[in-house]
Amino acid sequence: MKILEAAINSRQDVSLTAYLQDAGKEFRNITKRPAVLVIPGGGYQFCSDREADPVAFAYLKAGYHAFVLRYSVGDDHKWPEPLEDYEDAMEYIKNHAEKWNVLSDKIAVVGFSAGGHLAGAAATIAKHKPAAAILGYAVLNEVVDEIAEDAPIIAKQVEYDTAPCFLFASRADNVVPIKNTLDMAISLDKAGITFESHIYAFGPHGFSVGDTAIQTRESAFCERIPNWVQDSVGFLKDVMGDFCVGTAEDKILSKPKCKAHVTDDESAWLSLDCTIGRIMGNPVAKKVLTDVIEEMKKTIIPFTPEMTFDDMMNCFSRMKLRDILHEKSIEINEEQIDALLREVPNI
Structure with missing residues (x-):
């Protein structure tokens, strides 16, 4: 030394x-x-x-x-x-x-x-x-x-x-x-x-x-x-x-396990680490995620019979999309979907 x-x-x-x-x-x-x-x-x-x-x-x-x-x-x-x-x-x-x-x-x-x-x-x-x-x-x-x-x-x-x-x-x-x-x-x-x-x-x-x-x-x-x-x-x-x-x-160093921000909501482009509220509020992102959203509708059970899928998304609006996919065991190609979202401006 x-x-x-x-x-x-x-x-x-x-x-x-x-x-x-x-x-x-x-x-x-x-x-x-x-x-x-x-x-x-x-x-x-x-x-x-x-x-x-x-x-x-x-x-x-x-x-x-x-x-x-x-x-x-x-x-x-x-x-x-x-x-x-x-x-x-x-x-x-x-x-x-x-x-x-x-x-x-x-x-x-x-x-x-x-x-x-x-x-x-x-x-x-x-x-x-x-x-x-x-x-x-x-x-x-x-x-x-x-x-x-x-x-x-x-x-x-x-x-x-x-x-x-x-x-x-x-x-x-x-x-x-x-x-x-x-x-x-x-x-x-x-x-x-x-x-x-x-x-x-x-x-x-x-x-x-x-x-x-x-x-x-x-x-x-x-x-x-x-x-x-x-x-x-x-x-x-x-x-x-x-x-x-x-x-x-x-x-020399491994990839960090934890990002500098809790979510990517303030980033220039969307990602799986943006919140559901931010992603679902973006019309382009919803088109990109058409297949993923269909899988979510099949898997996410409403809290009450009266609740719609949109109601459920409002409940989960502060969760990152990545987290709810993991919690509900929805299997997707995360790397591919994340790459598609990163082409969508975060506006």
Whole structure:
């Protein structure tokens, strides 16, 4: 493994530490690796050491390259300087991706507290959006006004192009109220963004990876808190893919199991992952699906004798077409039907 320190811009004390794992040779079929960019917390006054290298080491163990960003902090560095540091860091990593064997489209951010606010900004409003964001006890609502003047309220910035998010926090956090995480989850849900959330019953603010080597656990420290690390790695595998057999660049990682969005309703073209309401409201799609609809009429039994097929479709309007076909065991050539739907504009 190589450890490099890079000055990514001219600002004093801003730096990027790169932990670069080997690829190829003994690591069979792994010629490039995904990466995480760790953004420590510290109330925009300092960068916490316990949320820096120890976090990077956890993802190194899972096979990721890891980078730690120490960004602009203190009263002399106002927003949006921290976001500009993030943009510089991502650009620097992507410019060195070939040399460092980084999969440039598979870089996630991991942020804590105020660093979680910066990671949330990366996921929502940054030019260089990450492939996913892991937000730990992050400042995501109006609380940001207490630590950074003119900084955005992240929960209000969520739109369709927001990156998938993994959220974790402690219910008993008395520094960053749990409402920050709850507000973000609601915003992600409304926008149809894929997310996972873990709110532990009790524990202090700033627990990092929850290891006793970082801080000792007292009675007010939930034993399950360390689980967030492995759960977040699983989330990254779900949304970015896992290592698989292959040597070509597009075969280094498997196809993601989970899309960035719950449905394809906001995509430019229809698909099996659009909701029934969206598909059935499109006359062209209904023509394309004539045979499929006939099979559905034979298989889907109305809840009451008075209900029509259209009534049933209204009941299932929020379900993805793919899901109801699976639930009702309707056998079709999904790949073929999906390809036909993807030629239909989503209007």
